[in-house]
Amino acid sequence: MFLNLRTRLLVSYAFVVFLCLFLAGSAFVVLLSDYQRQLRLNQLADLAVPVSIQVRLLELAGAPPTQIAQTLREQASETGVRMLLLDRDGRVLTDTANVLVGEVLPVPRAAMQQSRPGARWGLLAARDQGHLVMISFLPRDRPLLLARSIARPVAEVTRASEAMAHGKYEQSIPVRGGDELGRLARAFNAMARQVSASDRAMRDFLANVSHDLRTPLTAIQGFSQAMTDGTLRETQEFSAAGRIIHEESARMQRLVEDILYLSKLEAGQVRLERQPVDVAELFARLERRYHLLAEQRQVRLVAEGAAQANVDADLTRLEQMLSNLLDNALEHTPSGGAVSFRASPAQLDGRPAWRLEVHNSGSYLPAEEAERVFERFYQSDRARRKSGHGLGLAIVRELAQAHGGTVVVSSDPTAGTTFAVTLAARPAPSSPAAAGRGGALAARHAPSGSGAAKGGL
Incomplete structure (x- = not known):
């Protein structure tokens, strides 16, 4: 077909x-x-x-x-x-x-x-x-083994949780394997460590605040009582007592302001006005401010290596960080020693940055103290303390982190101690108009005082 x-x-x-x-x-x-x-x-x-x-x-x-x-x-x-x-x-x-x-x-x-x-x-x-x-x-034995392998980690977490509920925060459970139960154990251990550290920090905080408030309150109470009960009769005595009361009340005010300011930093409530900051100009201003204090303590003050250094930062907050570090360095440098601050190129998360260092001779921080030096109220030598409350370095750390930067400390028995803040580099604008575009929302006022807080090591 x-x-x-x-x-x-x-x-x-x-x-x-x-x-x-x-x-x-x-x-x-x-x-x-x-x-x-x-x-x-x-x-x-x-x-x-x-x-x-x-x-x-x-x-x-x-x-x-x-x-x-x-x-x-x-x-x-x-x-x-x-x-x-x-x-x-x-x-x-x-x-x-x-x-x-x-x-x-x-x-x-x-x-x-x-x-x-x-x-x-x-x-x-x-x-x-x-x-x-x-x-x-x-x-008949395999279901029991499977049940035990599941129930045992859960029971351990339960017992540790009950112990933490009774205030025993130093808890740790064994980690077995990398499955869901193993991840649960690791997460629980991390949580327990954080809770324990927070509890220890809170106890230290309360103890230190009580001590730092009790000292000025005792002085204020003693001199005010002497003024009212007739112990003081001369005009000069009244004047001296009034001056001491004023100084101690100012000290209490700085302590309270620093605590509130640090709490705002930790809560992320301090907003930064970021702009290109000329580090050389900032170093020159700090050198002029601390020159007289360094002379009084017979300490050499040296600024170096800041040419062409511009960082992306809030000028007021950066000055506050460096002031706290300089206060701390001068406090722990013996007569005849030296305090220097310098800037050097660095890297921060793979981006160009500047490392701002404050170094002082004649002091040494052991490794166990260096790990805690940025904690609230921590001071390595409370007997030598002349001023401050141990909050300055904690504020430096929080401000550095708010800028997206870092702060570290290194110490050597012969060379001395160095604090280094690393911040992202930012070239200076070519015109004033460009500089105006670099800012963000206005920052809140820092606490009174050149350094906002004078923390001791």
Whole structure:
């Protein structure tokens, strides 16, 4: 009928294409069916383990068979899977479909070989209609081991949490593996360390605040009482007492202001007016300010290495950081020593930055003290303290972090101690208008005093 060669070729090509599509479709259907079957088997296997554990826990708790059967029925209703509970001999103890109870089913030979004499086997789950069957056998000890492996870390976390609730914050639980329970243990240990550190810091804070407030209050109370009860009679005595009361009240005011300011810093409530800051100009201003104080203490003051240094910072806050570091350095430099501050190129998170260093000779911080030097109220030598409350370096750290920078300390018994603040570099604008665009919202006023706080090491 098809005499035309072109027609016969088209028909043969169409037949070949149809045959290829048919074979490919058949193979796809077979593979898909096998994949669905394997997926269903995996789902049933995943379901069998937790259900068998639950049954074993009920048995250990002394639950009656009716309760176990009811639990299996509830699980079967929720999952849509028929469940059977067998003993070691294959006798059906519970069937959620109420069909095979009391009958004996063949137990796989592999299960018989792995079992011990007298061991009971846990769960058989089967698909209805007989199309897909999955059997999961668990010896009586394996569910218990699985339950213990899950319950033990949870119990340890519970006991440690109860201890922390009673004020015992030094808690640590063992970390086993890298699964969810291991991550839970690591997270709990990190939380416990943080809570313990916060509790210790709060106790130290209260003790130090009480001490630093009690000293000026005692002086104020003593001199004011002397003024009122007639102990002081001369005008010069009244004047001296009034001066001491004024100085001690000012000291209390600085302490309270510094505490409030540090709290605002830690809460992120201090906003920065960022702009390009000429470090050389700032160093010159600081040198003029501290020149007289350095001379009085017979300490050389040297500024160096700040040419071309411009950082992205709030000028007022940066000056406050360096002032606190200079106050601290002068406080701990013996007569005849030297205090220097310099700037050098650095890197901060892969970006150009400047490292601003304040170095003083004649002092040394052991490693254990260097780790705590930025804590509130921490002072390495309280007997030598002449001024300040130990808040200056804590403020420096918070301000450096608010700028996205860092502050570190290094100390050597012979060379002395160096504090270094690293801030991102920012080229100076080419015009005043460009400088105006570099700012952000206005910063709040810093506490009174050149350094806002004079922290001691």
